[in-house]
Structure formats: structure tokens, C-alpha cells
Amino acid sequence: MYKETNIRSIAKGITWRIVATGTTMSIVYIFFGNIELAVATGILETIAKVGLYWAHEKVWQKIRWGRKKIEPFNLMFTGLPLSGKTTIADLVYDKLQKLDIPIERIDSKDIRELIPNIGYSKEERLKHIKRIAHLIQTLQKNSISTITSFVFPYKESRKIVREMVKNNIVVYVKASIEECKKRDYKGVYEKALKGEIENFTGISDVYEEPQHAEIIIDTEKIKPEEAADIIYKYIKKNYIK
């Protein structure tokens, strides 16, 4: 969030003075046909009004009326590990930042790096998601929209978020297990198949497909850039006024 500096208010006063005094001088000249008097009026007006304009700006900065609270949304990316959630979410974030709306990117990886011992059991995942929902909620109270990418494997976890936050938009990033395995440069699927990783979604833990996703992205058919474009257009149409 920003606040107006004095220098900005003064600069605004000066640019307006150029526009306004030009107009006044033209009017006086048309009426009286006297160029000297038109210029004199312009000078006098400038002296009187730069200060008045500045004072007018300052008074309005104290008035809250006519300021609309920005309506925040949450883009919730869900899908199997390696389906492409983070890639697409990052692209969408870059695009939305350009719209100058307050927005925050929350990725599973960043939080698990910060707090390594969160755990992957169903109980731990649900507790984790509840805290994420609380984070989104707190940001939304302050008009900040969010782009969240987590596996969100359970219907129950997605429901927790949907009930706690406003304007929740589920983006189901779809890819078959076979496709995810192909993209598996880190070898996590392989490890999970060998039984080295417990509760690995898609292998040793369930992924419950979302039934009511607002947006479905089939990553086997479209590229990340195209996907980002679809999501960006959806947000622009429904949430940016």
C-alpha cells in the first residue's frame, strides 16, 4: 500500500495549473481581445490557485467517502505433483501484477522450505491447509488477492478453503499419472513407486479430482502460456472492474 507524498501533490498542482491557466487565458482573450490582460489574469490566477489546489488535495486525502474496497479473490491451483501448477501459477502472477492490484503468491514449496517438518499424513495436510486458508483470509481482509498452488488432494481440504475465503476460484491443473511420471526429472515418482516416500499423492495417497472447478487446464493439450492466458482473461472479466 502506498501513501501520497507532498511532492506528488505539488507536482499534480503544477500540471493542473498548466492545463487550467491555459484555458482561462484563452477564455479571457476571446472575451476581451486583450492579450496583456489575459496574461496578467493568468499570472494572478496561478499565484492564487497553486496553493489552493494543494490545500484542496490535502483535504480530500482525509475524506474516505467514494473510495471502494478492492474485492479480493483466491486462485486455487490444485493437481497432482508435477502436473504444472507452479509453472502456470507463476505465469499468471506475472501477468496480474501488471494490473497494479494487490496480489500475493503462495506456493507449497516456499512454505515447506520454511517449515520443513509439516508432514504429509492426511491429518497434517488438513491442519496445514487450514493455516493456509487462515493466511489467505487475513490477506483478503486487507484487500489482497492470492494465487495459491498446493496439491490440495482432498475434497475436504478444498472445501475448508472455499468456506473460509471469498471469491475462491479452483483451477484444476490436469495431467495423467503417466504424463507426470514422464516430467519427473527429480525422480520423486520413481521413489514413491519404490515405497521410499510415504503418502505420495497419486501413488501411495489418493487425489480426489475436483468436481466443481471453475477452470480446468488440460496440460496434455495446452501449453503453460496458453493456460496462463485463459486464467488471466477469466480474472480480468470477473474480478477487475
Added chain:
Amino acid sequence: MYKETNIRSIAKGITWRIVATGTTMSIVYIFFGNIELAVATGILETIAKVGLYWAHEKVWQKIRWGRKKIEPFNLMFTGLPLSGKTTIADLVYDKLQKLDIPIERIDSKDIRELIPNIGYSKEERLKHIKRIAHLIQTLQKNSISTITSFVFPYKESRKIVREMVKNNIVVYVKASIEECKKRDYKGVYEKALKGEIENFTGISDVYEEPQHAEIIIDTEKIKPEEAADIIYKYIKKNYIK
């Protein structure tokens, strides 16, 4: 966060027009001594400039220059259970909200109500505090200041927060164990003494007194209202420009 509505921009245009046209008409009248022509100039000016002013406002809304990022702070209330953290923090929050700065109140109780199974062991507390620090950090990235009241019993937990957030102000809410027991209308100290509550700070778990608190409130000597006033003045002096 708010955005300017069109109606606000128009209203600003109108109030300015009243001030500005009044000035112009006075100038023209002084120069030419002709009241009809002064009025005619005023009318023409009004017609020309209401639209121009509105356009000028809209152009400036797109310009980012001269807007200063608000510098957020975190008020970290620490102290024994029942020392009076929440009471004082709530009073400070009420006072600071009137300053029209973006601020969020985060209380231990609210989060533990939402996620009941956080736990009270040292390991669980530290994990919990790390998430709180991440929440504060995310809010600060969006210029939102915070008022947090948790027991924060360990030097280590307070250090985690201090390292992760900006402008951290430790408020040590001081009360002796004897005093806290007297205030214990819920009977939690009694239960802890009987061994019914594990890891109860002050009884069955340690409270490491802060050595570098920015503000110390001795609740056995001053009232919550006075304490809130001291903290409010500290913030106003150091963080509100």
C-alpha cells in the same frame, strides 16, 4: 486497500470548481470591473474545466511516481499467561486503527481456536511461531502492520520473529506469577499446578524473560489504558510520518 471510484473523482472536480471559479471571477472582476463578463467567464470556465479536471485526475491515477510505500511494523506482545497481553494489545489496536494505517490484529487465542491441535511442546511452539512469523512477513510485504499477542516464551522463538520481520517492537507485558495467579478467573494456573496441563508456561514450562524489549509494561504498577497510551505514543513517534 481502496480504489478511487468515478463518483469520487467527479465530486472532487465539483468542489474544486467552486473554489477555482470563485477565484477566477474575482480576478476578472478586479481587472475589468464588469460583473456580467466576470460571470460569463466563470460559466465558460466551469464548462471547460470540469471535464478537464476529471481527465487530469484519471491520468494521475495511472502514474505511480510520488507514492511512498508505507513502512510496516510488528508490535510483539510477550508475557506470561494472564499477564494482560491481549487486553493491552486490543486497546492499542483500537487506537492505531483511527490513524487510518493498514493494520492487522493477530492473537494466540484466535489461531488456536481455528486450529485446536497445534500443541504446546517446545518443538510444536517453535513451528507455530515460525508460521506466525511467515504470516507477519507476508502481511508486511503488502505494507500491513501487525499487533501480535502470543506467550512467546522462548528467547529462540522471539529471535525467529525478529529475524523474519521488519521493525519488530517487543512489548514485554510484565506480571509476577503470583499476580497472574490472582487474575486467574479461568483456573488455568490452578490446573497447571495440579499437573493437569502439560507445558504450562510459568509452571511446568519456562518463560525466558526478554532482555532487549523495546517497551516494558509493568502491569502491577500501571493500568491497561496507560500502557496502551505509552505504546501508541511510541508507534506514533517512530513509525507514523
